[in-house]
Amino acid sequence: MEKRYFTIGMAGHIDHGKTSLTKALTNVDTDRLKEEKERQISIELGFAPLYEDEEIQISVIDVPGHERFIRQMIAGVAGIDLVVLVVAADEGVMPQTKEHLDILKFLGVKNGIVAISKMDRVDEEFIELVKDDILGELAGTVFEDAPFVLVDSLSKKGIPEIKELIIDTLKGLEMRDAKGAFRLPIDQVFTVKGQGTVVRGTVYEGTVEEGQVLKIMPKGLEVRARQVQVHHHPAKKAYAGQRAAINLSNVSKEDLQRGDVLVSSEHFIVSKTVDVAIRVVEDLEHIVKQRMPIKLHIGTAEVMGRIVFFDRNEIKEENGDILCQLRLEEEILTKRGDRFILRRPSPQETIGGGWVIDPRANKYRFGNQTIEELEKKKAGTPRERITAALMDAKSLPLTELIKRTALDDSTLMEHLVHPEFVFYNGKEYTLKLLIDSIEEDMFDVLQEFHQYYSMKAGMNKAELLQSLQKRFPKSLLDFVVENGITSGAFKRKEQFVSLAGFVPHVPKSWAKRAENLLQDLKKDGLKVRYLKDYFSAAGIPESIEYDLRKFLEDQHLLVQLDDQFAYHGDVFKEAVEKLQKGTSDEFEVGAAKDVLDLSRKYMIPFLERLDAKGITKRVENKRVWKK
Secondary structure (H helix, E strand, O other): OOOEEEEEEEEEOOOOOHHHHHHHHHOOOOOOOHHHHHHOOOOOOEEEEEEEOOOEEEEEEEOOOOHHHHHHHHHHHOOOOEEEEEEEOOOOOOHHHHHHHHHHHHOOOOOEEEEEEOHHHOOHHHHHHHHHHHHHHHOOOOOOOOOEEEOEOOOOEOHHHHHHHHHHHHHOOOOOOOOOOOEEEOOEEEEEOOOEEEEEEEOOEOEEEOOOEEEEEOOOEEEEEEEEEEOOEEOOEEEOOOEEEEEEEOOOHHHOOEOEEEEOOOOOEEEEEEEEEEEEOOOOOOOEEOOOEEEEEEOOEEEEEEEEEOOOOEEOOOOOOEEEEEEEEEEEEEOOOOEEEEEEOOOOEEEEEEEEEEOOOOOOOOOHHHHHHHHHHHHOOHHHHHHHHHHHHOOEEHHHHHHHHOOOHHHHHHHHOOOOEEEEOOOEEEEHHHHHHHHHHHHHHHHHHHHHOOOOOOEEHHHHHHHHOOOOOHHHHHHHHHHHHHHOOEEEEOOEEEEOOOOOOOOHHHHHHHHHHHHHHHHOOOOOOOHHHHHHHOOOOHHHHHHHHHHHHHOOOEEEOOOOOEEEHHHHHHHHHHHHHHOOOEEEHHHHHHHHOOOHHHHHHHHHHHHHOOOEEEEOOEEEEOO
8 A cells, every 4th residue: 555645734823732732742842943942932834743654654734823923824734634723721712713714724724623722721611611612613614523632732631632533534535646746835945064955845746756856946946856854864755745855956045945846847837927716704804906915825935916806896705706816926836726825915914815727827808708717717627628728729738738727747648548639740739629620621721722723733731731820830730731631631742732532624614725725736746836825826814824834734735845835745745755766875966856857946945854854864965865
């Protein structure tokens, strides 16, 4: 059985005993800073290993409770699988408890346990009152049906029970995706003497191993994982759900900051404009107005921006999802489904939170049409998202599909094997319905072309592609042509493409005149007039002269000697046979003149045409028959 890795978080009001409970569970004091010891409050995130066996490994994050440290709290809780909400028995639910609950809800944390701490400070009757108070406050939250455990970290009462409950709960959960591309939002950056730069964070997804080449995003810095540690112990690999410290080469501490993301793939999107679905807190103190400044907390990043609505100009209160857009001052790395928190910069308060619908958003018009489009995006299944991306771009390589759909490569490949998706030219995907649509468009273009230019073998392929290139990428159009030729829908002669059943022909309105031209040309044999005179005599206008001449040449009914003279195809063939019989393997111009009884006016163009057709080869002043 594959080992699973989980991270749990301690949340709750300041001084309700989160750090003490963490220490009682793990024997690790997570308050490591001098000022934390002096002030007896947690300022930075604290980490400790809780439990490990062959099946599971569990780490703990101790999240700061003071409202000034809400940023660190969001950074810590964003990567956790279960939350222990700590409520002191002697105080009950407090303001930060409520704010933490809102944040947990918006971040999509679904698993919780309520720890009533400091139980030795109150009697049993008071504990029952605290329980009722907590149950009332937790109604409608993720903790509504969460189990309660009474604990006292100093006397260790309830500690074995809550530890066992945490382990049993996590053993029943699915771990994070370890198959996708590696992603670790950085929450700490520091240096170790003799080692260099180290970053720490919770592995959101994927795995990382020693020696692996990685990227720091959104900065785009390439680094190498010199060493990987999990809870101060060297590890060959770190997995989704684990707390990991990674020693990086090729980068200094000054180049990095909390909020940067360490990734193994180019597939993640870096963006400043994001389509989102948000919900606001129930007791919103101030109206949220159109284009109001907001502070976005996503992963471990904290970025300023503005909120843009498309169906309203303000929010006073709202129970359901609001589809809107965040336009940020700095780039963030994100993907569809990522959770976030929105806060007001001043006066500071949590506005709400939600999830990313489209990490690479466009700018839209205000109105219901935009909301309808966002609703479609929001509801999309993986297959619908792939289809929508390909309908929009017409053709995409896998790396771009990953970015546009926010699906990992394994999920994509699972759906791309469906017949509605087509892989072509060894690197791109498109839709079968697009190929069929393009083939129909090409059929219409070629049919119209044949109607107007019935004497041409077909349409120049480059011209055919250009007629549709404003709507479709050239690589896709080229594939459709070649696919159509293979399937028998089209045929090709040299660079010309035609419908499979098309046969070049002279239009009925000019057929009789063309026949008269050929008869006159044949009657004059080898001693012809200027070719333009035959066209004039047949009453054929200059506008179709070139196309008709080219058609007659393609049908071997006419052989152009030069830009002035031409022979009827039969006459030319008979003359070649007569010359071959009347000369040896090589001959001079004079000998040819004697055989065919021609002047230099005809003889030189005739011989040059033989050379051009590969019938003879000129060697100095002689011609040699090719065999």
